[in-house]
């Protein structure tokens with residue numbers, strides 16, 4: 001496990017306020033998950049990343065306007081029944097002489113509800129209960145969740161701690177009462193019925209096998225199977241294929257270019273190289289634009305060689321600027337927990353992050369035969 005993922009998973013676990021599952025709320029996990037995205041994109045700029053805004057929310061700004069209040073349960077939002085919360089988000093601050101923009105027409109009713117669900121998921125049970133009571137006084141019936149997402153009791157607490165992160169089904173391990181569970185692209189181990197989590201690598205000292213790595217390799221392979229070859233740029237081996245390497249690449253990254261120069265050496269050794277585009281800077285910038293051009297080109301390998309500077313010429317873009325494959329590649333990279341390029345996936349699912357010289361790759365391909 002790479003240290004920064006470990007850190008983010010641990011921090012995620014520590015920072016998330018815990019909901020009691022005993023208090024039933026009007027929304028379900030899926031709404032909270034969607035709401036996290038809606039809030040980050042539309043509300044966080046004013047109300048804060050964690051809806052914490054500012055402790056000084058009672059003061060007015062230099063123009064005498066209200067400042068965006070926290071929505072995490074520390075300010076007033078719980079005074080307003082659901083109807084009014086929805087109304088505020090739809091109409092913005094204008095009806096009360098405020099400055100918040102209206103979201104009517106910009107967000108659907110479902111999206112607005114999900115954003116409310118998300119910030120309410122931060123409210124303590126006391127605040128939530130007080131709020132529910134106001135709803136009842138308002139003659140308002142709280143809608144019941146349509147479907148509670150399938151929640152295993154073992155992963156219940158972890159899910160609540162890691163809202164917004166996809167938590168997989170718990171798997172039994174060889175160790176009694178210890179469950180392995182995937183959280184995003186990382187693994188945690190749960191015991192005592194899911195009350196406690198350990199994050200790290202599970203190693204069988206008798207066989208020397210790293211069971212966590214094995215699980216990750218399996219997951220990478222499973223995800224890789226869903227990524228079609230038609231979305232890749234493929235360099236076939238000179239002769240028959242001995243091994244396949246899948247490389248997440250960015251035309252704009254110096255070590256990707258260095259590795260690219262060594263492709264003929266890999267081809268000679270019977271290695272089939274498959275490129276998946278992964279614009280490191282996200283869906284913007286030069287790497288993103290260049291890769292779209294490459295993936296649009298009539299002959300992608302020729303275009304790739306040009307984009308990576310081993311050949312000169314113009315990329316024939318075939319009149320296309322779409323290349324959704326680049327977006328799909330980016331999303332695939334995020335799913336497997338990637339942060340940088342190049343990242344090399346061996347045939348058995350093992351992922352190497354960063355540049356590895358061709359002769360070492362050839363050696364590794366031979367020793368890491370797929371099982």
Ligand code: HEC
Pocket residue numbers: 038039042043044045046047065066067068069071075076077078080085088089092093094097098099100101103115116
């Ligand atoms: C441009 C800044 C800005 C954005 C973006 C914004 N808000 Fe606000 N929000 C405010 C301000 C300022 C107030 C206080 C009332 C006013 O002045 O309009 C407020 C008030 C609220 C209130 C009432 C809270 C209370 O305690 O009375 C809610 C609920 C709310 N916002 C939700 C949201 C949601 C959900 C989003 C995203 C969909 C959002 N806001 C986006 C600035 C913003």
